[in-house]
Amino acid sequence: MSTSPLLKVESLSKRFGGNQAVDHVNFEMPEGIILGLIGPNGSGKTTVLNMLSGILKSDEGAIYLQSQEISKLKPSALARLGVMRMFQMTRVFSRISSFDNLLIAGQAVGVSFKEAVEIADQLIAELELEAVKFLDAGQLSGGQKKLLEFGMCFMRSPKLALLDEPFAAVHPQMRETMVNFIHERHRQGHSFLLVSHDMPIVQQLCSECICMNTGQVIAQGTTKEVLSNPLVIEAYLGGEHV
Numbered sequence: 001m002s003t004s005p006l007l008k009v010e011s012l013s014k015r016f017g018g019n020q021a022v023d024h025v026n027f028e029m030p031e032g033i034i035l036g037l038i039g040p041n042g043s044g045k046t047t048v049l050n051m052l053s054g055i056l057k058s059d060e061g062a063i064y065l066q067s068q069e070i071s072k073l074k075p076s077a078l079a080r081l082g083v084m085r086m087f088q089m090t091r092v093f094s095r096i097s098s099f100d101n102l103l104i105a106g107q108a109v110g111v112s113f114k115e116a117v118e119i120a121d122q123l124i125a126e127l128e129l130e131a132v133k134f135l136d137a138g139q140l141s142g143g144q145k146k147l148l149e150f151g152m153c154f155m156r157s158p159k160l161a162l163l164d165e166p167f168a169a170v171h172p173q174m175r176e177t178m179v180n181f182i183h184e185r186h187r188q189g190h191s192f193l194l195v196s197h198d199m200p201i202v203q204q205l206c207s208e209c210i211c212m213n214t215g216q217v218i219a220q221g222t223t224k225e226v227l228s229n230p231l232v233i234e235a236y237l238g239g240e241h242v
């Protein structure tokens with residue numbers, strides 16, 4: 001097994017006008033963990049995920065996936081390398097069925113049609129979407145759309161799944177389905193970078209965490225250490241919006 005980290009981020013920075021949204025962020029992520037990325041609203045978490053998934057170009061810094069520099073790659077190239085992104089705002093094709101959404105997602109990452117049908121069926125069962133399998137995705141509830149988007153990221157097992165607040169505004173029952181899905185995939189050795197405000201779930205799922213505030217990493221370590229770090233507590237209490 002390779003000893004290089006799955007993901008290495010070096011001095012990653014992004015500025016929007018006068019706003020330094022991400023300010024020289026450094027971290028490493030070993031393979032096979034669920035790494036939590038927490039921090040108050042506006043601290044730069046989504047911007048980090050946007051750079052990791054190739055949606056935004058960084059101003060500075062470098063990103064390595066298993067020692068390969070991926071900083072300049074487009075989302076499609078990153079998806080082929082196994083970096084999949086789930087959005088804070090759900091993105092599904094609303095005028096085709098849930099099942100077809102999965103097939104299209106599979107096709108986009110080079111899965112054959114026959115294989116895609118099998119995997120899609122399995123994901124539909126795992127994500128408890130049987131009742132809406134042939135319904136246009138536009139008719140799904142917010143939570144069901146998130147579950148479907150989850151499935152779309154897993155048509156070919158990603159090396160690294162980037163999840164941006166997947167549990168926000170999702171019905172508790174579907175939240176549990178999602179948590180179980182992440183748990184099970186983690187047990188199989190998959191790696192996740194999880195942005196979430198849901199601290200009980202972060203504690204349950206993530207062995208390690210990074211906390212950002214105003215674009216900078218202010219703490220990293222075990223989730224227990226990070227959540228009890230005074231800087232982290234102050235960042236959450238001191239912000240305008242928690």
Ligand SMILES: Nc1ncnc2c1ncn2[C@@H]1O[C@H](COP(=O)(O)OP(=O)(O)O)[C@@H](O)[C@H]1O
Nearest residue numbers: 016019021039040041042043044045046047048
């Ligand atoms: N596309 C953008 N254009 C201008 N400012 C942005 C853009 N995206 C994010 N920002 C700003 O960057 C900062 C970090 O935002 P974001 O990464 O969304 O934070 P988080 O996900 O932690 O809530 C915020 O101040 C936000 O207003």
Ligand SMILES: [Mg+2]
Nearest residue numbers: 045046047088
């Ligand atoms: Mg965000």
